Amino acid sequence: MILFSFSKSSKEAILSDMIPKKWPEPVYQFENNPLSEEGFRLGRDLFYDVNLSRDKSISCANCHLQYTGFTHVDHKVSHGIEGRKGTRNSPVLINLIWNNSFHWDGGVNHIEVQSINPIKHPAEMDNTLKNVLSYLQKSSNYKMKFSRVFGDTIISTKRFLQAITQFTGSLISSNSRYDQYQRKEIEFSIQEKKGLKLFKKNCNSCHTAPLFNSNNLESNGLPIDTIFNDLGRYTITQLKKDSMKFRVPTLRNIEVTFPYMHDGRYKKLREVIKYYTEELNTKTTYLSPRLKRKISLNSNEQKDLIAFLLTLTDKEFLYNKRFSFPRK
Amino acid sequence: MTLLKIQILALLLCFGKSTQAQPSVSVIFDIDLTNTSDVKIETFRFYASNFQIEFTDGTREKINVTCHLIDMEDKESLHIKIPTTSIKTIRSINYLIGTDSLTNISGALEGDLDPIKGMYWAWNSGYINFKLEGNRIVSGKKTPFEYHIGGYNGDQATSRKKSITLIKSENDSIHINVNPYTFIDAAESVNEFSIMIPGKKAAQLADFLPDIFSN
Numbered sequence: 433m434i435l436f437s438f439s440k441s442s443k444e445a446i447l448s449d450m451i452p453k454k455w456p457e458p459v460y461q462f463e464n465n466p467l468s469e470e471g472f473r474l475g476r477d478l479f480y481d482v483n484l485s486r487d488k489s490i491s492c493a494n495c496h497l498q499y500t501g502f503t504h505v506d507h508k509v510s511h512g513i514e515g516r517k518g519t520r521n522s523p524v525l526i527n528l529i530w531n532n533s534f535h536w537d538g539g540v541n542h543i544e545v546q547s548i549n550p551i552k553h554p555a556e557m558d559n560t561l562k563n564v565l566s567y568l569q570k571s572s573n574y575k576m577k578f579s580r581v582f583g584d585t586i587i588s589t590k591r592f593l594q595a596i597t598q599f600t601g602s603l604i605s606s607n608s609r610y611d612q613y614q615r616k617e618i619e620f621s622i623q624e625k626k627g628l629k630l631f632k633k634n635c636n637s638c639h640t641a642p643l644f645n646s647n648n649l650e651s652n653g654l655p656i657d658t659i660f661n662d663l664g665r666y667t668i669t670q671l672k673k674d675s676m677k678f679r680v681p682t683l684r685n686i687e688v689t690f691p692y693m694h695d696g697r698y699k700k701l702r703e704v705i706k707y708y709t710e711e712l713n714t715k716t717t718y719l720s721p722r723l724k725r726k727i728s729l730n731s732n733e734q735k736d737l738i739a740f741l742l743t744l745t746d747k748e749f750l751y752n753k754r755f756s757f758p759r760k
Numbered sequence: 761m762t763l764l765k766i767q768i769l770a771l772l773l774c775f776g777k778s779t780q781a782q783p784s785v786s787v788i789f790d791i792d793l794t795n796t797s798d799v800k801i802e803t804f805r806f807y808a809s810n811f812q813i814e815f816t817d818g819t820r821e822k823i824n825v826t827c828h829l830i831d832m833e834d835k836e837s838l839h840i841k842i843p844t845t846s847i848k849t850i851r852s853i854n855y856l857i858g859t860d861s862l863t864n865i866s867g868a869l870e871g872d873l874d875p876i877k878g879m880y881w882a883w884n885s886g887y888i889n890f891k892l893e894g895n896r897i898v899s900g901k902k903t904p905f906e907y908h909i910g911g912y913n914g915d916q917a918t919s920r921k922k923s924i925t926l927i928k929s930e931n932d933s934i935h936i937n938v939n940p941y942t943f944i945d946a947a948e949s950v951n952e953f954s955i956m957i958p959g960k961k962a963a964q965l966a967d968f969l970p971d972i973f974s975n
Contacts, residue, residue, distance in 0.1 A: 464867070541885040544867035548875055548882035561876040589876045593868035668884050669916075670959045 452606040455642055458529040460543050460601060465594040467602070470580045473758070475599025477577065478592070480757045483567050485557035487513050492550065492596075495522040498755050501685035502526065502603060508696030509660075512556040519555075519660040521696035526684050526749075529601045532647045536678045536694045539668045544597045561589055568592065605684050605749035606642075613743065614642075620743065627740025630733055637722045638680050644744065645682035649674070650720035653712045657695050664694065673718055687745045701741060705734050784841040785813055785850065786933040791832050792941065803893040804832040804940055805879060807872070808840075809863070809919075810856040815848040816929065827859050827887075829872035829879060830938075849929045853936075857969045858889030858919030864912040884958060886912050889919055890969060892940055896948075903953060905944060909966050911958025918958070918966035924975050935975065942972045 446467050451458060465471075478484065479492045495510045496502040502525035504510060510518040520536050534540035540549065550556040551564060568574045568587045575585040582591050610628075612618045620628065640646050649665045656662070656676060665677035678694045692698045698707065709729050713719075729737060749755070789808075793801060809827040814820045821844050831837045863873065864886040873880075879888045888910040895904040911918045924936060946968040947953070955962050 535883075539884040540882070541865050542867040545875065545880075545882065545885055548880070552882055565876065588870055589874045590868040590870040593875075597868075670957075 450602060450604055452604070452611070452642070455606070456530065459532045459647075460529040460597075462598070462601065465544065465597060467598055468581060470577070471595055471598040472602055474574075474577045474581050474595040475597065475602075476755070476758055477574075478596050479599050484551060484559065484564055485513050486559040486563070489513050490557060492547070493757065495550070495556070496525050498752075499688070499750050501605075501689040501750065503689045505688065505690060508691055510556060512553065513558050516555040516558075518553070519662050520694055521691065523679075523681060524685065524689050525600055525603050526605045526682055527643055527645075528603065530643050530647075531645075531679075533649075533679065537665050537668050538649050538679050543601055544593050547593060547596045547600075565589060565592065603749075603755060605746040607748045608684065608746040609743040610740075611642075611746070621739070623736050623739045624743055626733075627736040627738070627743075630729065630737045631740050634727045634729070634737075635683075638720065639683045643682055644684050646680045648680055648720075649677040650680055650722075651676045651678075651716065651718050652708075653714070653716040653719045653723060654693060654697070654707075657697065660695055662695065675718055677718065683741060684744050685746055685750065687742050688750065701738050702734065705729065705737060709734070782843050783845070783847050784843045784932075785853075787811065787840050787842055787853065788933065788935050789830050789838045789840075789938050790935055791830075791838065791938045793832060797897075799894065799896040799941060799944060801832070801892065801894040801940060803891055806830055806857065806890040806892075807859045807879070807887060807919075808855050808857060809859055810854075811842045812854045813842060813844060813850055814852045814854065815846075816851045817848060819848070821845065825860070825863075827863055827873055829877060847931055849931060850926055850934065851929075852923055852925040853934050854921065854923045856919050857922055857973070858909075858966075859887045859912070860919060861912040861917065863887065881910060881958075886910055886958065889966070892943060894944075896944065898948070905947070906954045906956065907943070907947060907952075907965065908956050909962050909969070911962050913958075915960070916958045916963055918962050918969075920966055920969045922970045922973050924973065927975055937974045939972050939974070943968050946971065 446469070447462060482488050482491045484491060490513055495504045497504065504522045507522070509520055510522040512518065523536065528534070528543055531543070534543065534546045535549065540546045548561065551559050551561065565587060568578075574587065578587050578591060578595070579585045581595060609618060613620050638646055638648070638650065654676065663675050665674035666672070668674070686701065690699055690701075692701070692704050698704050708727050712723060712727075714724055714726055791804065807827050807829055810823050810825055812820055812823045824842050828840045829837060859873070863869070868875075873887070875882070879891065880886070881888060888908045890907065890909040892907045893905065895902050897903070909918050924934070926934065947965055950964070952961060952965060955965060
């Protein structure tokens, strides 16, 4: 019992160390999945293990690379085993414990069950939970690691999913130049300050600081891609009003997470800004009410805005060895 | 130190409790599987949860939220035990066909709710409350049917309440007859042979679920 109370308080210490000051309370607080260093490491091992895919060729990290904010840079849509392609741009894994739904359509309702999707999806890892568990159960290395985290060698779906969550839930990016500026550790350039002002006026209502996202599902008016025919949230609710609605992604580390949008249709930030300022049809049905008012930015202002967006890059996060492939 | 004392006390209470044999009521699902030449059932699995026992004196046990997976291929799963606090004559039993909404938003779960059981949708998180697959002869042609009834949110909710009043008074066991053919006929009457996603249709079909259970 004494040991138990100690481990509990150290768990709380780990979590509170992770949460940046003045940020909102995370949605997921590892309530039934006590965060531990061993659990985090086990989750990291699983995240980087290619044996989770059916043909043992790809790991989670194939579509979620650390250096690019845990997304697949330069790939419009996710690539699975045998060169199979999905229909959506692989999302970044940043500050996930503040999300109340996952995937572009918000179809996943809890961080712990998220990883079942890429494991089972035919265009991703195309595996079964049974296969994955039997692989893990046969491994003496994993048996040892699971017992360090959970107290015995039983490897169950729940433990497997919770271990991955210990890793993905710990991917917190909060030390960008923007954060340092907020903490008054550095100064912004005049251009960055102008960009911040423009951001607050035009973008922050959806991409809300400090997380630079929102948990809403919104239509940003993009016309449907006729190859993918992806109606977004509609596929979950089958409600007309949810057509073309997608989660509002975080802009943290946006500099390195291209291409942009749910289907990766834009390669450059300036194309995204051009879309919002020039191409967006404000009469689009079910358009987010926050986009009804036209955003107008002259070319200098567009440059200022981009200068600000680049301050959201968090090099410490992108190159933190703790999140990297665990080299022995 | 106070915390430690409370923990020791809690531990003692736990031990104290576990030494007593907990009375329970057996609920036995008798599934009618007399495959006719017209209908062949290949898979039949469903969840039953939130059992509540009501006694002839009008008192009720607290609702037991545990979700049980009943599978025609797993004989042991047809027999479940609901803990009770007293041994009295039972008048009726209430339960939920399917899982409750809280279960569907609770992350990774184990036992009968382990996603490995094939009763979980990953892309649109939530449990398949009721799964029935097979084929039947329609106008002389073998026609497959595949009903995956799930969905927990608002209008998409597919769990349904059921109450069964016992004909014969019992103290410790309840038999529930399950007739999947009732459901197959009802679904065919509205021309549905395949449902694989939550939505309006699944919710409509779920309304047929209570009718397959009787005593």
